[in-house]
Amino acid sequence: MRTGARLAIAAGVLLAIYGLMLGVEAGFTEYVQRIILLAGINVILAVGLNLINGTTGQFSIGHAGFMAVGAYGAAFVGVKLSGPVHGALGPGAFADAVVFNLALLAGAVLAGISGLIVGMPSLRLRGDYLAVVTLGFGEIIRILFNNATFLGSATGYFGDDPSGLPAYTNFFWVFAWVTLIVALIHNLTFSQTGRSLTAIREDEIAAEAMATPTTRLKVTAFAISAATAGIAGGLFAHMQAGVRPEDFRFEKSIDMIVMIIVGGLGSISGAILGGVFVAVSLELMRDLQQYRLVLYALLLILIMIVRPEGLLGARELHHLLRRKKAGRPAAPTERA
Amino acid sequence: MTQLLQQIINGLSLGSIYALIALGYTMVYGILKLINFAHGEVFMVGAYTGFYAAGALGVAGFEARNQSFPLYLAILVLIIAMAAAAVLGMSIEFLAYRPVRSAPRLTPLITAIGVSLFLQNAGMLLFSPNPQRYPAILSEVRFEVFGVIVTNIKLTIFAVALCLMLGLHLFVQKTWTGRAMRALSFNIDAAKLMGIDTNRVIRATFAVGSALAAAGGILFGLDQITINPLMGMLTGLKAFVAAVLGGIGSIPGAVIGGLLIGLAEQLTAGYLSPEYRDAITFVILILILLLKPEGLLGVLRVEKV
Numbered sequence: 001m002r003t004g005a006r007l008a009i010a011a012g013v014l015l016a017i018y019g020l021m022l023g024v025e026a027g028f029t030e031y032v033q034r035i036i037l038l039a040g041i042n043v044i045l046a047v048g049l050n051l052i053n054g055t056t057g058q059f060s061i062g063h064a065g066f067m068a069v070g071a072y073g074a075a076f077v078g079v080k081l082s083g084p085v086h087g088a089l090g091p092g093a094f095a096d097a098v099v100f101n102l103a104l105l106a107g108a109v110l111a112g113i114s115g116l117i118v119g120m121p122s123l124r125l126r127g128d129y130l131a132v133v134t135l136g137f138g139e140i141i142r143i144l145f146n147n148a149t150f151l152g153s154a155t156g157y158f159g160d161d162p163s164g165l166p167a168y169t170n171f172f173w174v175f176a177w178v179t180l181i182v183a184l185i186h187n188l189t190f191s192q193t194g195r196s197l198t199a200i201r202e203d204e205i206a207a208e209a210m211a212t213p214t215t216r217l218k219v220t221a222f223a224i225s226a227a228t229a230g231i232a233g234g235l236f237a238h239m240q241a242g243v244r245p246e247d248f249r250f251e252k253s254i255d256m257i258v259m260i261i262v263g264g265l266g267s268i269s270g271a272i273l274g275g276v277f278v279a280v281s282l283e284l285m286r287d288l289q290q291y292r293l294v295l296y297a298l299l300l301i302l303i304m305i306v307r308p309e310g311l312l313g314a315r316e317l318h319h320l321l322r323r324k325k326a327g328r329p330a331a332p333t334e335r336a
Numbered sequence: 337m338t339q340l341l342q343q344i345i346n347g348l349s350l351g352s353i354y355a356l357i358a359l360g361y362t363m364v365y366g367i368l369k370l371i372n373f374a375h376g377e378v379f380m381v382g383a384y385t386g387f388y389a390a391g392a393l394g395v396a397g398f399e400a401r402n403q404s405f406p407l408y409l410a411i412l413v414l415i416i417a418m419a420a421a422a423v424l425g426m427s428i429e430f431l432a433y434r435p436v437r438s439a440p441r442l443t444p445l446i447t448a449i450g451v452s453l454f455l456q457n458a459g460m461l462l463f464s465p466n467p468q469r470y471p472a473i474l475s476e477v478r479f480e481v482f483g484v485i486v487t488n489i490k491l492t493i494f495a496v497a498l499c500l501m502l503g504l505h506l507f508v509q510k511t512w513t514g515r516a517m518r519a520l521s522f523n524i525d526a527a528k529l530m531g532i533d534t535n536r537v538i539r540a541t542f543a544v545g546s547a548l549a550a551a552g553g554i555l556f557g558l559d560q561i562t563i564n565p566l567m568g569m570l571t572g573l574k575a576f577v578a579a580v581l582g583g584i585g586s587i588p589g590a591v592i593g594g595l596l597i598g599l600a601e602q603l604t605a606g607y608l609s610p611e612y613r614d615a616i617t618f619v620i621l622i623l624i625l626l627l628k629p630e631g632l633l634g635v636l637r638v639e640k641v
Contacts (some may be wrong), residue, residue, distance in 0.1 A: 136577075301432055
């Protein structure tokens with residue numbers, strides 16, 4: 001495809017999202033709109049986490065920590081950038097968009113860097129160390145934010161303005177980022193690099209024997225995954241007036257794991273379904289708050305015993321729908 | 337100097353609790369190559385069983401009459417909690433881990449996370465999420481040695497932990513089941529070919545590890561005064577780091593690792609800032625993974641196809 005065609009498609013997609021936004025804002029209550037936004041943010045989280053947990057087979061259970069880094073990073077950078085950018089461009093939607101997206105990118109970069117710091121020592125080794133290190137990271141980062149006075153300590157960061165952080169997050173930006181990230185992760189998964197990641201999951205020793213640079217690929221995939229969690233964090237931060245350490249507790253990481261396991265580890269469309277499932281089920285179970293995690297826990301154990309590959313397994317929805325086409329790509333079932 | 341000695345004493349007593357928990361991680365990992373995430377929750381349930389057992393044995397009455405709880409009842413509390421945890425550990429193994437034992441690596445790992453999450457939240461529903469004051473099954477006696485305050489509680493923690501570890505050492509080295517455990521951790525398939533009932537030995541491993549964690553739970557309650565249903569998460573994590581530090585799969589390693597983590601934590605709290613006492617464990621974990629991933633006493637195993 002030529003660059004012109006690509007740009008045309010991108011513009012068309014953005015226009016379609018914009019049109020959808022007008023429809024959604026006219027047709028649904030604030031409450032439903034909020035759930036839709038949360039579902040979008042969940043999809044980013046799930047698709048990003050699936051890259052490392054599903055496709056690469058290295059299990060992170062502290063992704064809420066990276067989301068927190070992205071949220072705080074984006075909120076802080078957004079507040080600091082707002083002055084100069086609005087000074088140069090004047091007030092208005094365009095300047096807001098510039099500030100917001102720069103802030104999101106900054107959050108993603110910070111989350112990605114913390115991913116590198118966490119991933120480099122733990123991913124050199126085989127085995128389950130990543131799970132423990134990320135669990136520790138998720139807890140420690142919250143303690144750090146709890147004690148960081150310039151970020152508001154335990155009360156949270158609300159920016160310099162008394163009304164809190166600006167509410168930049170809307171349907172358009174959430175779903176523009178969803179589209180971008182799903183497209184990026186999809187292309188990565190079905191590229192040569194993606195095949196190498198799958199090879200690492202299937203048999204790391206064999207992959208290494210085929211001259212796959214396993215450590216480098218694992219760390220890269222992990223950093224990308226952390227960065228996408230950072231984007232989701234930034235979007236989440238600008239949906240409410242501020243970011244609090246309490247928003248990123250262990251439960252948040254568990255929510256993400258449920259998203260990717262219900263849909264099927266290693267499947268992008270499964271992760272999308274899982275993200276929406278968790279957003280909706282959180283709302284439906286609002287009255288059952290205290291039972292929610294017990295139910296999630298039982299769900300995890302049951303799925304592992306009965307159908308460990310999840311709803312879709314490592315398959316993709318659109319591949320299932322086009323079954324007649326021979327040679328379905330990338331549907332290996334994991335083996336020991 | 338006095339302060340340093342004080343921190344060392346506190347660190348060693350905390351560390352011996354970590355060591356007791358770390359033993360369970362290291363034994364299960366040695367045999368099944370599974371990080372038993374639920375182990376921290378078994379420790380929590382052990383602490384709560386002790387809490388309720390002491391209540392049932394009338395600890396409140398003794399406290400009200402200003403009498404100390406009789407020693408034989410305190411030992412009974414310990415035994416009840418250890419037995420309950422052993423049953424819990426065996427049930428977890430039977431209900432959750434055995435069905436997925438031969439599945440790919442990720443499946444048991446996720447199952448373990450699920451069991452841990454389940455116990456945490458079931459604990460919150462059953463025991464209430466609020467912290468509980470731990471009953472004084474041992475009334476505190478303070479005495480000063482060279483200006484350092486030593487309590488009988490710290491000494492008891494150290495002594496109980498030491499006895500249990502010696503007991504474990506004898507069990508693993510001298511009994512048939514202990515020898516079978518070592519055989520399994522060496523090569524599970526070969527052990528099976530030698531006619532060892534692996535299911536039985538794995539069950540025994542979970543029982544012993546869980547009982548030790550429950551003892552750790554009661555000692556933790558005595559030491560830290562309050563318990564809550566989420567206490568297993570961070571403490572479990574620290575104990576796991578202790579096991580990695582000592583060399584995962586190695587029983588003496590777990591003991592040394594536990595003591596070192598306890599010391600590091602107390603020294604950080606005393607000399608840097610109490611806020612970073614939890615973070616130091618994490619720093620140690622990162623350093624050990626970077627510098628000596630096989631741990632202090634572990635053996636580097638070359639991976640083969």
